[in-house]
Amino acid sequence: MNTLSFLNSHKDSAWSIFVTQVERVLPHLGDLTFWASTLTRPKRALIVDIPLEMDDGSVRHFEGYRVQHNLSRGPGKGGVRFHPDVTLEEVMALSAWMTVKCAALNLPFGGAKGGIRVDPASLTKKELERLTRRYTSEIGLIIGPQQDIPAPDVGTNAQVMAWMMDTYSMNVGATTTGVVTGKPVHLGGSLGRVKATGRGVFVTGRKAAERLHIDVSQARIGVQGFGNVGSVAAQLFAQEGASIIAVQDHSATLVNEQGIDIAALIAWQQARGEIRGFAGAAEVDHDAFWTLRYDILIPAALEGQITASRAERLDCRLVLEGANGPTVPQADDILRERGITVLPDVICNAGGVTVSYFEWVQDFSSFYWSENEIYQKLDAIILSAFDYVWNKSLELGVSLRTAAYAIACERILIAREERGIYP
Known part of the structure; x- marks a missing residue:
């Protein structure tokens, strides 16, 4: 499998790290290795130009991304990062880790991620709002509550998610709370998310x-x-x-x-x-x-x-x-x-995406749980996943990371195999 053909990565880059992690799990996937190349090729990568009118009347341009790594198990799920070091390669890797994380937790999502190469601290609040709204409009082609659901990440927060939700809702002509997670609670966010x-x-x-x-x-x-x-x-x-x-x-x-x-x-x-x-x-x-x-x-x-x-x-x-x-x-x-x-991260830091899943479910039903209920459900899901990974590690005689990838990649590739290739 020529795993690095998609992108000529530096050996210590985020994408190269992910590819190496996938390669290490291949001996444990049996016949599913037939489909393994799908893991090292993101399904969709969107690069957008974001022209921003600054408060002084000048115009600056920022580069933004939204990558959907794999959607075999459900709509994309992943954060939006505002950071001066954001690159397409980094966002690809982060989207891929989301694919594995969601599968390892057995959540009904694929992996996605987004970002803008910007230092948010250098912008005023109004500039940040205009940047967020233009970015949301540019990636609006591929996001949606059944397509791809962004969330906060480094440099973003509940306010940014509120602007994203409002912008998407204005563009589709209906309030659509489920298009993002990590929103303020009074706009359909979930208790316990922060x-x-x-x-x-x-x-x-x-x-x-x-x-x-x-x-x-x-x-x-x-x-x-x-x-x-x-x-x-x-x-x-x-x-x-x-x-x-x-x-x-x-x-x-x-x-x-x-x-x-x-x-x-x-x-x-x-x-x-x-x-x-x-x-x-x-x-x-x-x-x-x-x-x-x-x-x-x-x-x-x-x-x-x-x-x-x-x-x-x-x-x-x-x-x-x-x-x-x-x-x-x-x-x-x-x-x-x-x-x-x-x-590994795909188990250890999966609490955020798990409660994002709860928020998404609550938005669809317009029925919301208490913080104690959220934490009880969260603990049950992540501890079940932890036990499964720990036992798989002992069974295969491998690290916890390789065990988590074996579980996740098997779930992803079974979905890929059963869905087949269209057309």
């Missing part, structure tokens, strides 16, 4: 720690990234008695061997947009974060953070992938050889 991904990291991480005989109440934890995912996971682990001894974001690396006051750090970060300057911990060099002794490490920032060189130096027992694709394949091998367990 904390869902971080909660998923905590719930699956606590289960993995139990399997590895790690006492969470005594655990030393490091968290990279302190947005919705990292901060919520850190808070929940701290409430269980764990010591969050190190936190890193784009602005600083904070260390306190006695444990950082996470509630105080969250308040500080929310007020300033960064963790730099927080008085309750020492600021150290960024690279020092990767050399501290942890029981549990939670990379919850961007992809490609655990490189081979960092994997050689890590001193921990369990890695919980709060981010998408934070561990490169070579680092995966090194961690496995060193006896460090990696709970």
Whole structure:
């Protein structure tokens, strides 16, 4: 299978990482390998130009994307990222990971992702609204509640989703709440959505720690990234008695061997947009974060953070992938050889897409669940998936990532085979 023919990728790029992950699972797919090339070729990729009138009257152009990786199991599902480093290749990989994630959780979705190469902090609120609305109109050809359902990601939030929902609704002539998830609750959003991904990291991480005989109440934890995912996971682990001894974001690396006051750090970060300057911990060099002794490490920032060189130096027992694709394949091998367990992103951070599924269902029915009901349903789904992946890993004698991919790819390719090729 000439897997890289679609795109000439750098070996450590996000897309190349995904392709390598697929190649590693092929020996476990049996006759379904006949269809495996579909996994390394996105179904549809849309590149759009977004002209934006700035507040000063000038016009700037931004490049946007929406990629639908695979729709064999249902409509596309995946976030929209506003970040200055967004590329088509990155969005392709993120859409592919969504395909695997939805299949691993057995949600009735395919994978999709979108993004605009922009620093949202450089725009005024009105500029950001105009950018979002024009982008939504440009990708409106391929999104819809039964086609492809965007959601928040890095650099976007509930307000951006409200603008997207409103723009799509105006263009089709009817209020269509189900076109996006992650909306404000009063516009059809779901309770529990904001904390869902971080909660998923905590719930699956606590289960993995139990399997590895790690006492969470005594655990030393490091968290990279302190947005919705990292901060919520850190808070929940701290409430269980764990010591969050190190936190890193784009602005600083904070260390306190006695444990950082996470509630105080969250308040500080929310007020300033960064963790730099927080008085309750020492600021150290960024690279020092990767050399501290942890029981549990939670990379919850961007992809490609655990490189081979960092994997050689890590001193921990369990890695919980709060981010998408934070561990490169070579680092995966090194961690496995060193006896460090990696709970892969497609299970560990799937709480967000699971509650997005709940939101989508609630929008169709116009019947909404309480936050407790949401969390009960969320925990049941992700823990069931966790158990299935853990047992598959033992059965096949492979890593948790390869086990998750074996389960997910089998489901995807069975759907591909049974649907056949049209025409």
